[in-house]
Amino acid sequence: xxxxxxxxxxxxxxxxxxxxxxxxxxxxxxxxxxxxxxxxxxxxxxxxxxxxxxxxxxxxxxxxxxxxxxxxxxxxxxxxxxxxxxxxxxxxxxxxxxxxxxxxxxxxxxxxxxxxxxxxxxxxxxxxxxxxxxxxxxxxxxxxxxxxxxxxxxxxxxxxxxxxxxxxxxxxxxxxxxxxxxxxxxxxxxxxxxxxxxxxxxxxxxx
Numbered sequence: 001x002x003x004x005x006x007x008x009x010x011x012x013x014x015x016x017x018x019x020x021x022x023x024x025x026x027x028x029x030x031x032x033x034x035x036x037x038x039x040x041x042x043x044x045x046x047x048x049x050x051x052x053x054x055x056x057x058x059x060x061x062x063x064x065x066x067x068x069x070x071x072x073x074x075x076x077x078x079x080x081x082x083x084x085x086x087x088x089x090x091x092x093x094x095x096x097x098x099x100x101x102x103x104x105x106x107x108x109x110x111x112x113x114x115x116x117x118x119x120x121x122x123x124x125x126x127x128x129x130x131x132x133x134x135x136x137x138x139x140x141x142x143x144x145x146x147x148x149x150x151x152x153x154x155x156x157x158x159x160x161x162x163x164x165x166x167x168x169x170x171x172x173x174x175x176x177x178x179x180x181x182x183x184x185x186x187x188x189x190x191x192x193x194x195x196x197x198x199x200x201x202x203x204x205x206x207x
Contacts, residue, residue, distance in 0.1 A: 037182040039142035046141055046179045047158060049172045057082045060089060060119035064097040067118050071097070077177065078155050080170065081122045088170055090122035093155065097121070130159035133171050141183075144174050 037045050056074040058067055060081050071077055077094040096102075102116055129151065136144075136158050148156055158172040 037141060039140065039145065039183070041141045043136050043139040043141055043144050043174075046144065046182050047136065047172045047174055048178070050170065051172075055080055055170070055173075057086075058092070058118055059083075060117065060122065062118045063114065064102055064116045064118065064121065065114065067092055068094065068097045077175070078173065079118075081118055088125050090119075090124045091128060091155075091157070092118050092122040095154075096123075128157060130157050130168075130170075131174075133158050133160035136172075141179065145176075145179060148174065148176050148179075 035045070056070065056076045056079050058070050058079045058081055060083065062070075067079060070079060071094055079092050080088050081090040081092060083089050101121055102113055105116065105120065106113055131147065144156065148154065154176040156174040157170055158174070159168050160171045161167075162169050
């Protein structure tokens with residue numbers, strides 16, 4: 001049984017007075033422009049830090065349709081695949097779920113698209129390249145762009161050693177799409193070459 005005092009506000013706290021909204025009320029528009037990101041900015045400016053932003057995950061037995069819906073709901077193009085113990089076992093991207101790979105797998109092995117699961121197309125954890133957080137902290141946006149272009153990928157995960165447990169953990173992620181957006185460039189869906197062509201053009205103008 002809950003104590004009656006649990007429902008009472010603390011003596012030092014008081015409810016604030018209020019008033020009714022007036023007809024014709026307008027929205028406050030931003031008065032400050034967001035910080036300008038350039039290729040010389042700290043790489044941390046374009047990293048999604050999982051200590052601040054909850055990482056989007058999915059289980060290995062989810063269908064590709066469920067994975068696509070999860071990405072749309074979260075506004076992301078990559079999901080980390082975790083097991084029942086919340087250990088990372090792989091990753092899957094929108095390109096895996098909506099690109100040519102599912103179609104090729106159905107043609108090669110039979111079955112239906114609706115039967116394909118995340119584990120059928122995910123990249124296993126032991127095949128995932130990680131950037132070390134200690135290096136990322138000293139890197140610039142241009143360094144991350146060069147890394148992604150060298151890999152020919154739209155995403156890069158960042159790892160670090162957990163001093164408390166001694167285990168490796170996924171700390172954050174870089175996305176070519178997000179970098180393009182923060183640099184003020186057009187965003188290309190699935191087209192890695194086009195994305196980096198636009199970023200390369202921005203790089204050439206910056207120097």
